[in-house]
Amino acid sequence: MVPRMLPDAQERVNLLRLGVGTKKSQRRTGHHPRSHIKNVSKHYVPRSMKNFLQILPIALCGLAGTAFADDFKSMVITSGMLADLPPIHGDQFMVIRNFTQDDGSPRGVVTVTKPPNGGTSVNVLAAAVLDASPPDVINSEVIAGPADVSVTCGTTTGNCFISYRKDSN
Numbered sequence: 001m002v003p004r005m006l007p008d009a010q011e012r013v014n015l016l017r018l019g020v021g022t023k024k025s026q027r028r029t030g031h032h033p034r035s036h037i038k039n040v041s042k043h044y045v046p047r048s049m050k051n052f053l054q055i056l057p058i059a060l061c062g063l064a065g066t067a068f069a070d071d072f073k074s075m076v077i078t079s080g081m082l083a084d085l086p087p088i089h090g091d092q093f094m095v096i097r098n099f100t101q102d103d104g105s106p107r108g109v110v111t112v113t114k115p116p117n118g119g120t121s122v123n124v125l126a127a128a129v130l131d132a133s134p135p136d137v138i139n140s141e142v143i144a145g146p147a148d149v150s151v152t153c154g155t156t157t158g159n160c161f162i163s164y165r166k167d168s169n
Contacts, residue, residue: 077153088145096141102158104129
C-alpha cells in the first residue's frame with residue numbers, strides 16, 4: 001500500500017513541479033538565479049579613486065602637451081643689447097620661428113657669421129614690429145651650420161623677442 005498524502009501537501013508538490021510562483025530560471029534548474037548576488041567590486045569604488053580617474057585623462061593631455069612644447073627656446077633681449085645664440089655645428093641647423101620687437105626705430109637684426117675665422121657678418125632677418133600699421137609679417141628663417149648667430153635689438157625704448165630651435169640634420 002502506497003502512503004497517501006494529504007490533499008494540501010499533494011497540491012503544493014504539483015505546484016512546485018509546474019513552477020507556479022517561481023522565476024523562469026529557477027523553474028529550469030531548481031536553483032536561484034545569480035542576479036540576487038551582489039558584485040562588491042562592481043558597486044564599491046572609493047571616492048578618491050573616482051576623483052583620480054576623472055583627473056587622469058586631463059593630466060595625461062597636459063603632460064603630453066608639455067613634452068612636445070619644449071622644442072623651441074625663447075629669449076627676451078633688452079633694448080640696445082646684443083645676444084649670442086648657441087653656435088650651429090656643421091651637421092646642425094637652426095630654425096628661427098619669430099623675431100619681434102615692441103616699437104620700430106631702428107629694427108633689430110639677426111646676424112650670421114661663418115666660423116672659425118669670423119669672415120663677414122650677414123644680416124639674415126629683421127625684427128617684425130608689433131605696433132606697425134599695416135602689421136608686419138613675422139617671417140621664419142632656417143640657418144644651416146656651421147654658423148655663429150647673434151641677435152641685436154635695435155630699438156632704444158622697447159624689447160625684442162626671439163624663439164628658435166636648433167636641431168641635427
